[in-house]
Amino acid sequence: MIIARSPLRISLGGGGTDLPSYYEEYDGFVLAAAIDKYIYVSVNRPFEEKIKLKYSSIEECYTVDEVVHPIVREVLRLFELNSPQIEISSMADIPAGTGLGSSGSFANSLIKALSIHYRKNMSNAEIAEMACQVEIEVLGEPVGKQDQYISAIGGITEFKFIRNGTVESKPLNLSMSTSFQLEDNLLLFFTGISRSASKILSDQSVRSLKNDSEMIENLHFVKELGLRSKNALINGNTEEFGKIMHEHWQHKLKRSKGMSNQFIDDAYKLAMENGAIGGKLVGAGGGGFLMFYAHDKKSLRNCMEKIGLEEVRFKFDFEGTKVVLS
Secondary structure (H helix, E strand, O other): OOOEEEEEEEEEEOOOOOOHHHHHHOOEEEEEEEEEEEEEEEEEEEOOOOOEOOOEEEEEEEEEHHHHHHHHHHHHHHHHOOOOOOOEEEOOOOOOOOOOOOOHHHHHHHHHHHHHHOOOOOHHHHHHHHHHHHHHHEEEOOOOOHHHHHHHHHHEEEEEEOOOOEEEEEEEEOOOHHHHHHHHHHEEEEEOOOOOOOHHHHHHHHHOOOHHHHHHHHHHHHHHHHHHHHHHHOOHHHHHHHHHHHHHHHHHOOOHHOOOOOOHHHHHHHHHHHOOEEEEEEEOOOOOOEEEEEOOHHHHHHHHHHHOOOEOOOOOOOOOEEEEEO
């Protein structure tokens, strides 16, 4: 049996500029971090000559064309496994639809496990690119590339998405004290809302492709905020980073009517009145996790607990996609 894991992620700046509809015209920039919450995928060879899948559903079939799970089906096709004798199972620390990049992490873990099982040597960058190929090109999902790449590479990393489709990545040059301060003062709270990001991202993609001036200017500004976030962190100014998060959220709200709702707006306002310097919904919006940078963690935790938001504590992951059992 092979078991691979990939970390989930939080976006620290520039989110939205990693979609092809934007970076193919203007280049994108995203600052992201991998966290110690994971998607696990196991691959095994059963005695029976069939495909067995166990995730939120159970599938048993004999050919790849019969597989219902879209990512599994298309990854198996890319491996040119028409009628494999294989059993694939997955588990997750955090449920899907919560804004932490679970589909990209799942794809990475699946590709890593299959590459080891079938003795194909692939770098983590190659794994991320195959995951992007499956989600964006083959399945036509309106997603960007940051999820797959930060999950594969890990760490606190800056990404440049170049117009020709290439991705440049570099670990953010942070002091150890800044890294610890960032990890200690970033707090995640689950809103209780799981959602599909496709509608929000699809709207952004369509408007970008139509050269909607309002959307393009918004994304230009978000990219600039990402670069400012990078500089603030490199200079050790984590409070400035928190303030930029707030500025980022105000502009993110303008992208789509489905970005927030009254409950999230009220929770955000309460957090800002009780210890948060800045924050945002992680991911495309609409639900999932609220993330705040706090100067008074105790007050922030108390007020979020009173309105029923559960905190998920985390540390940064610096390993990326890896095999944990083989």
